[in-house]
Amino acid sequence: MNYFKKIIKYAIPYKKYGYLNILFNILYAIFSTLSFLVLMPMLKIIFEPNAPKITKKPSYHGLTSAIDFFKNSISYYINNIAGDNKLKALMAVVTLVIITFFLKNLFNYLAMYFITFLRNGALKDIRNDLYKKITELPLSYFSEKRKGDTIARFGTDVVVVKNSFLSILEMVVREPLTILFSIIAMLFISVKLTIFVFIFIPISGYIISIIGKSLKRKSAKVQKEQGLFLSLLEETLTGLKVIKAYNAEESFGNKFKESTHRYYNFSNSLVNRTNLSGPTSEFLGIGVIAVLLLYGGKLVIVDGSLAGDEFITYMTLAYNVLTPAKAISKASYNVKRGNAAAERIIEVLETTNPLKETSNSVEKNDFKTEIKIDYVSFKYDEDYVLKDFSLTIPKGKMVALVGQSGSGKSTIANLLTRFYDVNEGSITIDGVDIKDLKKQSLRQLEGLVTQDSILFNDTVKNNITLGIEGKSDEEIIEAAKIANAHEFIKDLPEGYDTNIGDGGGKLSGGQKQRLSIARAVLKNPPIMILDEATSALDTESEKLVQDALEKMMQNRTSIVIAHRLSTIQKADLIVVMQKGKIVEQGTHEELISKNGTYKKLVEMQSLG
Template structure:
């Protein structure tokens, strides 16, 4: 139950619905037991006309309470009906119907209030999970598959919701129904009830044995669901490549293997779960059978129990079976929910290594420059950057060039604090970026990446991500600077055109210019361009390069470049090799050195 205790904190805002549910469950349990007890006087009126009570009975104490109540109801029925026995019968039937009606009405109210609690908990867990998913660093998702995270926020949270209801029934409603029923059963016959209780622990032990492996089996099912959701997510993301390489059959086989495992695990789980109901029912009927034998003996042979009480007692005994089965079913639900809760809490309780300090400062402006002092960084075991130093004065454009894997994009990730350095420090205006709040740090920066990350929304909303409450005029102005206005107005609905998933309705150059417009609208003092033109054709590159140059005017820019033709005007070009600076200077200075940079330029010219 440790995971459920943690989940229970999400129920606190909805505690009033929980209390109302408990209140109406108590009434339901009480009337559930009374509705069967009310059968005794009805049966007496029907089958024992000779035992009519014509004088009001006198209460003599708790020991004779059952006889007193039976005689009192008999007396009131006879007083009402007089000589017309049908009148008495109708009254007793009416009483039984009212009791059953109230029982079901209270059941509805209990379920009505628990709905708000269940759905509220579901909503809050999902919101908290989404917030956590957004907060966690990018490094977290290099280890976790996205589909598995999606499975946790959808099916696992839903499983918690279902089992949550089961727990509340387990704690309140069903045990109370059993308790009130047993009290009335004791009232009817202590001897018979004690006899029944010899068999109940045996039945309970058998049922609990079945549920022991459910959590493990449920965990496997949920993990496999995350696995095939990951395959679907990767398939949709890489559909172009899959089709181009005729890999449909390979991915189908991978998916089928996953669904076959899910099929086996689900069958195993459900068959174990389904065994509970027939086992519980058979054991219950076995207890009823033993009751019929022992109780029948008390009525027919010993004459220690009257027939009407025995029939009502059998109804009460059967009334225990339904909640007992529900408890058994709920306990399996708890085991399944426990596995889901474990997976959900794993995300919620993951420590975010990149957090603001308690005394983190807000930095509204950028005044002098960026300094990287002796920084070293590794993603796993090998260092990508070692004792790296770089200074970027305000207003300068610094370009980073080098082969793939030399650490260029890592520098962009560290300055934006998507990752934290292992050693050394990154300073902005002399302040360590770890002492600045993440929001204000990233507020100083604009980012344009090689992959234009756009969302399934309108052109205007994609650009407006750069600035909250941006006006239409500001959006259009940003699009003009990014050389995007001309193609946007030609779209079917102009700025209100939906660009599809990841902007797939647009060309590469158009997508990149929207990314630039987004950065322009943000108007940050520092621009980071991560190979912003490397994936474009010549015509698109010319338009994008022009847009970038407009955007970089009067700004501090860090440009990670693959195409060297795009960075010739940079104040400083830094040549990297395996995380170390091998050359540094302007374009002309580096060509004059006749070193690594010149070789890179010659290779590209040759290409």
């Protein structure tokens, strides 16, 4: 129930729909009982056509005679309408039955109509909060989680919650009240028969509860396995080119088949256990009805203490109890299943974000003097990637970070943008620790161009203006020209309004990278971070991109993480890194003259 409370808070903004649902469910429960009670006068007319007419308006003599008062009142008014015409009397009763059943179903529809807004509204808000949460969580969270599992929580888990927890809201009022009103009417008709109902319903409920105990565990396995095969699907679509190139279709196919086979087994077990609830509750219900028929038949035929029309009406009311009771038992199964889904949703929503802003975090809209990395140590897992790393980057200077893979270059970019927080030490901009800056403010000061061009399934224009508002077409075109992208963009089928496909799949590597640069140019930040922005390009594309980068870095503070050393020879400072530490630093000429690590790296690339 703990997860139920956490999920149910999403219904609060839509409580007005909940109140309307409750109102119409109360009316439904009342007319559900009345629709069966009005059968008594009709049955009396059919089975006792010569029964004496009620010509005097009945008087109410307390609860014990409530049913007689109800029957006699209807008979009195029908007698006034129909007189001695039995057929007319029957038609009047049938009309009354139709009206009560119509109102019952109308109120049922209105109750479901209003609860739909509540359920779907809560569903929308859960998804929105999940999306907001995953965009706030640090990159480290997703390095440990499968993407498909996260997607499954958005899709299947949220729908399961909607169909379990939120569907209970429909029956919280309707089913219990229907049972309550029906049982009250049954008590008025026959106390003895109703005692039988109270004996058998708890026994039925206990048997049903035994079946449902393992549902949460089974449901959790189903949802976890679905997340796994969705992850495999996502990895397959992302790496399809490599899978085909290495003839790995069968290998991935086998992995997928193993996962779907486990899902098949888990689902069969879950669905079969769930399906057992319906036949079990129905069989137990029929058992109760059978006992009522035996004992009630005895009261009518042998004892004569119960009228035939009352007995038939009583049996319909008993059925009116069993149907919602069955719905409640089914709902209890859904709660157990929904509990597993809710647990997975709440797990994401309640994940603590280690990159929190402090209560006194400040805005910073400009960059004046320097970036200072002061004795920073950082580790992703157990081993430190950086250890006591210090570096000062003055405003307006181009600082290049070079070194072998794994030396910690890209980690510097991750820390400067605060995708991760340092374990020890500090990073300051103009003397202000970046932990004390609002994250949005910090990232507004920085532009990032990575080795992998991250583009989206949208138009060229929308990819360039990502997160940037209020820019004119002229400014967008100017940014594209600086990035050497305008020439190829204007040749696209719809120019800047051309959709570039999933991940920019309709463009070449160089074109994608130049769009990424155009995006950074348009943002126009004072600090530019280039993380191996040309390493994945061919020679011709590299020249175009390098030219674009040089134009972009003019009069700007730049941190360039470089693989190809030919691209950073004009840097004001080149920092050579090895195993998370600085081994050399200086200009290109100074480092060559030192005849150390940097010169060896340059010579290795020249030979290559």
